[in-house]
Each structure stands twice: as C-alpha cells, then as structure tokens.
Amino acid sequence: MEKELENLKVALMNDLKKATKEADVLNVKSEHLGKKSRIAALLQDLKNMSSDEKRKYGSLINLTKKEMEGMVNDYLVTLENKSNITFDDTIEEDVSIGSLHPVTIVAKEVTDILKRMGFTVVSGREMESEYYNFEALNIPKDHPARDMQDTFYLDNGMLLRTQTSGDQIHSMERLGAPLRICSPGRTFRNEDLDANHENTFFQIEGMVIDKNIAIGNLMYIMQQILREVFRSDVKVRLRPGFFPFTEPSYEMDMSCVICGGKGCPTCKNAGWIELIGCGMVHPNVLKAGGIDPLEYNGFAFGIGLTRLAMMKYKINDIRVLNSGDIRYLENFKIN
Numbered sequence: 624m625e626k627e628l629e630n631l632k633v634a635l636m637n638d639l640k641k642a643t644k645e646a647d648v649l650n651v652k653s654e655h656l657g658k659k660s661r662i663a664a665l666l667q668d669l670k671n672m673s674s675d676e677k678r679k680y681g682s683l684i685n686l687t688k689k690e691m692e693g694m695v696n697d698y699l700v701t702l703e704n705k706s707n708i709t710f711d712d713t714i715e716e717d718v719s720i721g722s723l724h725p726v727t728i729v730a731k732e733v734t735d736i737l738k739r740m741g742f743t744v745v746s747g748r749e750m751e752s753e754y755y756n757f758e759a760l761n762i763p764k765d766h767p768a769r770d771m772q773d774t775f776y777l778d779n780g781m782l783l784r785t786q787t788s789g790d791q792i793h794s795m796e797r798l799g800a801p802l803r804i805c806s807p808g809r810t811f812r813n814e815d816l817d818a819n820h821e822n823t824f825f826q827i828e829g830m831v832i833d834k835n836i837a838i839g840n841l842m843y844i845m846q847q848i849l850r851e852v853f854r855s856d857v858k859v860r861l862r863p864g865f866f867p868f869t870e871p872s873y874e875m876d877m878s879c880v881i882c883g884g885k886g887c888p889t890c891k892n893a894g895w896i897e898l899i900g901c902g903m904v905h906p907n908v909l910k911a912g913g914i915d916p917l918e919y920n921g922f923a924f925g926i927g928l929t930r931l932a933m934m935k936y937k938i939n940d941i942r943v944l945n946s947g948d949i950r951y952l953e954n955f956k957i958n
C-alpha cells in the first residue's frame with residue numbers, strides 16, 4: 624500500500640510537469656484526484672476494511688491525498704509566475720547561430736590538408752622564452768634579425784612569441800627524427816596598426832625532417848596547400864629570402880586578390896602579398912633540437928594564416944579580423 628501511494632504522487636508529478644497552462648493542470652487534477660481517480664477508489668475501499676486496517680491505512684491515504692492536492696496548487700502558482708515573465712520580441716528574433724571566424728576556417732583547411740599528408744598537429748605556447756623564439760632558431764642575442772620582429776617582452780623575463788617557429792625546436796626535442804609536424808597558433812608583434820599590419824595575427828608552422836629531403840618536396844606541399852585552399856591554381860612567385868633558421872630561404876608571394884595584382888593599400892601597391900616563408904632547415908637548428916645534421920635534413924615553412932584568410936575572403940583591412948564585429952564576421956558562413 625505504501626508503495627502504491629508513493630507511485631500515485633510520482634505519476635501526478637510527471638503529468639504536472641507536462642502541463643503548460645492552467646487548463647492542463649485542472650485536467651491533471653481531475654484525473655489524479657477526481658471521483659474516478661485511484662486515490663478516490665482507495666478511500667472508498669476503506670469502508671470494506673477491518674477496523675485494524677482502517678486505522679492503519681485511513682490516515683495514510685488521506686495524508687497522501689492532501690499532499691497531492693498541495694502539489695497541484697504549488698504547480699498552479701509556479702505556472703502563474705512563469706506567465707508573468709514577459710519576453711522582448713526583438714531579443715527573441717535576434718537569436719542566430721554562430722559562425723566560425725575566417726582565420727579559424729583557413730587554419731582548419733590547412734591543418735586538414737597537412738594531416739592528410741601525414742603531418743601531426745601540435746600546439747605551441749603563446750608565452751615563450753627568448754631561447755625558443757630566437758636563440759635556438761639561430762638568432763643570437765645581437766643578431767640583426769631580431770630587429771625584424773618588434774617583440775613584446777614580459778615582466779617575467781618571457782615574451783609573447785613573434786612567430787610559431789619556436790615550435791620547431793619543441794617538436795624536435797619532444798618527438799625526434801624523422802618528424803612531420805604542423806603547429807597553428809597566434810603570434811604577436813609590436814606593430815603600428817594599418818590595413819595590412821596587426822599586433823596579433825596567426826601563422827601555421829610546418830616542419831619535415833627525414834633523410835634526403837629536397838626543396839622540391841617543400842614546393843609541392845606549398846602549391847598543394849594553396850591549390851586546395853583557393854580551389855584553383857593561384858598566381859604565386861618564389862623569391863630568395865633570408866631567415867636565420869633556414870638555408871637557403873625563400874619567400875612565396877601570392878598575387879593580391881584584392882586588386883588583381885594591380886597594386887592597392889592591402890598589398891602596399893606591390894601587387895603581391897607575402898604569404899609563406901620557408902627553406903631548408905639550418906644545421907644549427909637541427910643541432911639545437913638534438914638532431915644530427917649529418918644524418919638528417921629537412922625543410923620548414925611558416926604560412927601567414929591571417930593573410931591567407933584575407934586573400935581567400937577578399938578582406939581588404941586586417942583590422943576587421945580582430946574587431947570582434949559579429950555583423951561583419953558572420954558573413955563568412957562558408958563550407
């Protein structure tokens with residue numbers, strides 16, 4: 624009997640929860656507490672019970688009935704309170720689903736392409752030491768190459784990484800040779816902001832180390848990435864560059880899609896946008912990573928993901944990407 628009475632309360636609560644308006648609650652009430660309800664039948668049955676049973680169950684059944692009536696009344700109050708809350712229609716209509724940031728989209732595309740080529744995706748650290756950001760990359764303290772990158776130095780002796788290249792060293796230390804990694808991430812430089820410069824931007828670093836690696840392998844991968852991201856052959860040019868951590872070094876530029884190569888503020892009137900720095904890994908860098916340069920060689924590359932996103936989506940001002948202006952950014956619900 625006790626169990627049955629408990630079940631009646633549970634059943635009532637379950638039905639109440641489904642009720643969304645007062646009329647529903649009253650229907651539930653008549654079903655669970657009305658003349659034809661189980662609790663009413665139990666009260667009727669009392670008459671036929673022995674006086675012992677009457678004493679035992681009478682008060683229990685009555686108490687349960689009272690509790691059930693209380694539950695109905697409580698629920699009516701809850702419902703009334705809920706209906707007093709008014710909603711502002713404009714807020715309801717404004718709800719829209721989010722979209723990925725353009726840089727996130729291209730970062731994912733490039734990492735997916737590299738993953739298919741057997742690269743492992745690693746992730747570095749935004750707060751980095753001078754050693755990993757510069758020294759281990761063959762950029763000693765007084766090397767003029769440090770001027771190329773205006774660095775945010777932190778009070779704790781660390782810095783905000785100016786490039787993802789430090790992940791080359793972390794990965795060699797951690798994974799050894801042969802190696803095939805890529806590392807997308809945020810980088811920082813103390814730049815004056817304009818249409819083409821931001822103090823916070825994204826790169827993806829890549830590194831392949833094995834025996835007998837050739838420049839042709841590097842070029843193939845760069846072309847493949849651009850072909851897949853732009854879904855067509857894009858006009859690129861390769862020119863000699865200088866990076867202390869690669870020898871030889873190259874820079875790959877892409878014809879500016881904003882002006883069609885004619886020259887505009889985004890490409891500083893050059894008609895070309897610098898997109899990729901790359902080259903064959905310098906033996907000193909292999910040594911810093913604990914790898915014997917007589918046994919292994921390799922290539923590395925750094926792709927400007929922010930610039931890649933600008934070219935892919937024809938964004939002519941880099942500043943909008945960090946602006947957080949959802950109205951602008953949500954235009955890129957792509958793929």
Ligand code: DAH
Nearest residue numbers: 786869900901902923924925
């Ligand atoms: N770290 C360079 C930069 O930020 C880009 C780069 C150049 C990365 C050559 C590389 C590389 O891995 O081999 O400008």
